[in-house]
Amino acid sequence: MRVFSGQRAWLLQRVSVLLVLVLLAVGGLRLLFWPAPSYEDWRSFASSAHGAVLIVLFFGAVALHAWVGARDVVLDYLQHRAVRFAVLLLVATMLVAVTLRVLFVLGGQIA
Amino acid sequence: MTRQRDTAPKFLNLFEIRFPVGAIASIGHRISGVLLILALPLAAQALERSLHSEAEFRALLAMRASPWASIATAVVAWAIAHHLLAGIRHLLMDLGVGHRLAAARASAWFVNVAALAVAIAILAAGLWSGGAR
Numbered sequence: 001m002r003v004f005s006g007q008r009a010w011l012l013q014r015v016s017v018l019l020v021l022v023l024l025a026v027g028g029l030r031l032l033f034w035p036a037p038s039y040e041d042w043r044s045f046a047s048s049a050h051g052a053v054l055i056v057l058f059f060g061a062v063a064l065h066a067w068v069g070a071r072d073v074v075l076d077y078l079q080h081r082a083v084r085f086a087v088l089l090l091v092a093t094m095l096v097a098v099t100l101r102v103l104f105v106l107g108g109q110i111a
Numbered sequence: 112m113t114r115q116r117d118t119a120p121k122f123l124n125l126f127e128i129r130f131p132v133g134a135i136a137s138i139g140h141r142i143s144g145v146l147l148i149l150a151l152p153l154a155a156q157a158l159e160r161s162l163h164s165e166a167e168f169r170a171l172l173a174m175r176a177s178p179w180a181s182i183a184t185a186v187v188a189w190a191i192a193h194h195l196l197a198g199i200r201h202l203l204m205d206l207g208v209g210h211r212l213a214a215a216r217a218s219a220w221f222v223n224v225a226a227l228a229v230a231i232a233i234l235a236a237g238l239w240s241g242g243a244r
Contacts, residue, residue: 014202014205017198017202021195021199024195039165039168039169042161042162042168043162046162055158059154059155062151063151066144066147066148066151069141069144069148070144070145070148073141073144073145091148094148094151094152095148095151097152098151098152098154098155101155101159102155102158105155105158105159105162109162
């Protein structure tokens with residue numbers, strides 16, 4: 001499984017996490033210093049083009065970052081080839097499924 | 112054939128490794144990362160439910176009242192806090208900030224203690240407000 005390995009993985013993990021950090025900081029500040037969003041606020045944010053793109057970007061960047069981290073952990077602790085492959089496949093499938101689900105949910109909001 | 116064996120990665124036996132403070136920060140980074148990956152499908156589901164209807168949105172918020180939700184929230188809060196702080200520590204070390212032993216040990220202590228403090232504060236706040244309701 002040489003999907004995002006070596007230095008490219010190292011870089012991808014750091015670039016994706018910078019995006020996660022910025023979005024978390026913006027979201028965290030919004031929740032800390034403004035009143036809690038109502039359903040209408042939340043929905044109109046998620047169905048606006050920029051809101052939907054930010055949420056999808058967040059989950060996409062988390063998924064890429066998580067893939068590199070999960071791969072490191074699996075390669076360090078799981079020695080058996082078949083087990084390794086099975087776990088990596090499971091993680092990859094889950095991350096793709098989560099990203100697609102978020103994409104569809106927000107696509108549905110905009111449409 | 113032996114050449115391949117020599118270049119193969121070494122596998123880490125966690126029971127044979129000693130754990131100084133930096134190692135605790137490091138293994139905590141990994142444990143919290145795995146926890147957050149496991150929580151990711153739940154986050155996607157919560158996102159979907161929160162946008163489905165106002166009733167679902169309110170039901171999600173109301174889940175905070177139960178003590179089990181407080182414990183789960185505290186665990187996730189620990190994972191987020193530890194993963195963020197330890198990750199920022201690593202990014203700073205990549206930039207050459209605080210990578211010498213004394214500074215690295217001090218920042219490792221800070222990460223370990225601050226993440227636990229965040230979790231305990233959130234647990235206390237959750238149980239207290241849940242009990243008051």
